[in-house]
Amino acid sequence: MNRKKLMILAVVNALVFNFLGNSKLVNAEPINSSNTVEIQINDLNKQINSLENQMEITDNDIQNSMLEIKKNADTIDEINNNIYITNKKIKDREEMLRKDEINDKYIVKAMYESGGGSTILLNTIFESKNFSELVSKATAVNKVLSDSKAIIDKVYEDKEYIEKRQNTLISDKVKVQKLLKDNKDKLNALNNNKANQVSALSKLSSLKSYLNSNISNPANIYKQSVSLGHLIYGDDNVVNYAKNFLGVPYLWGGITPDGFDCSGFIQYVYAHFNISIPRTTYEQVNVGATVTDKLQPGDLIFFGDKSKPHHVGMYIGNGEYIQAPHTGDYIKISPIKGSEYSIAKRILPVGKK
Secondary structure (H helix, E strand, O other), rough: OOOHHHHHHHHHHHHHHHHOOOOHHHHHHOOOOOOOOOHHHHHHHHHHHHHHHHHHHHHHHOOOHHHHHHHHHHHHHHHHHHHHHHHHHHHHHHHHHHOOOOOOHHHHHHHHHOOHHHHHHHHHHHHOOHHHHHHHHHHHHHHHHHHHHHHHHHHHHHHHHHHHHHHHHHHHHHHHHHHHHHHHHHHHHHHHHHHHHHHHHHHHHHHHHHHHHOOOOOOOHHHHHHHOOOOOOOOOOOOHHHHHOOOOOOOOOOOOOEEOHHHHHHHHEEEEEEEOOOOOOOOOOOEEEOOOOOOOOOEEEEEOOOOEEEEEEEEEEOOEEEEEOOOEEOEEEEEOOOOOOOOOEEEOOOOHH
C-alpha cells in the first residue's frame, strides 16, 4: 500500500474515534490498515441505514404522542364542560329548594317538615261545618302535604345524584391530567432522542462524505424533469418511474412530488400505473403476495413489526431499494444489505417491473 493511502486511512481512523467515540447511538468499528476505504463506506452505510430505521420509528412515536396529547386535552375540555353543566344543575336544584314555588302552600309544607301536620288536620276538623266539608278539607290538606314532600324529596335526590356525577368527573379529570403529563414527558424524551439521532446521523454522514467526496444531497430529479419537459428515467416500469423522484424531500404525510413520506411515495408511484394501494404502511403490508423467493424489482419491503411496519421502500434490483427515509432526508437509493427488512410484498407479477 502506498504512502498516500496509508495517510488517508490514518486520518479516517482519527475521524471515526473523534465523531463516534462517545456516541451511545452508533458504534463504529476502528479502521484497520488492512481495510479499504470502500469497505469502510459499506460499513457506514449499514450504520446509517440502521440509524435511519431508528429515526423512522422515533418519528412515528412522536406523531403518536402528539395525537395522544391532543386526545387528552380534548378529553379534559369535555370533562370541564360537563363539570360546568353539573355545577349549573346543582345551583338550579338549590334555587328550587329556596324558591317558594307553591306559594300559599309554603306554610303547610314547613309545618309538615317540623311535625305540625297533625295540628293542621285538627284545625281542619274543628272548623268544618259538616262531615262532607271535613272529608274534603282533610283530603286537600293531605294532598298538599304529600305533594310538597314529594317535590322536596325529588329535588334533594336530583341534587345528590348530580353531586356524585360531579365527583366522578373531577376524579376522571385528575386521571386524564396525569395521562397528559405522562404523554408530554414521553414526547420530550422522544424529541431529545430524535435530536441525539440527528446528531449521530450527521456525524456518520460527515465521515461518509469525507470518505467519498461524491456523496451529497441528491439533485431533485423531478424538478430537472419538469424543466426539461420529460421524465429523465421515463415511465416504462415502476422502478424507472420511481427513480424520477430521487432528491424529492421527505415530508411527513406527503403524497405529492413537493414532498413524500415513505408510504405516500409508494402509493403515488403505483397509482401512475393504475394500481391502487392503500395510504399507510399498516395497510400496504396487507396488499399483494408475501415474497418467499428471491426479491424482484418492484417488490415492496417493510421494516419493523410485520403486522404494523413503520417504514416501506421499493426493491429496484442489484441489491438496492429506493425509499423516502425520514424527516430531513430525500428520496434516495440505499443498499438492501444490512437494512434488516421484516417482510416483502409483491404487487406486480414476476417479470414485470
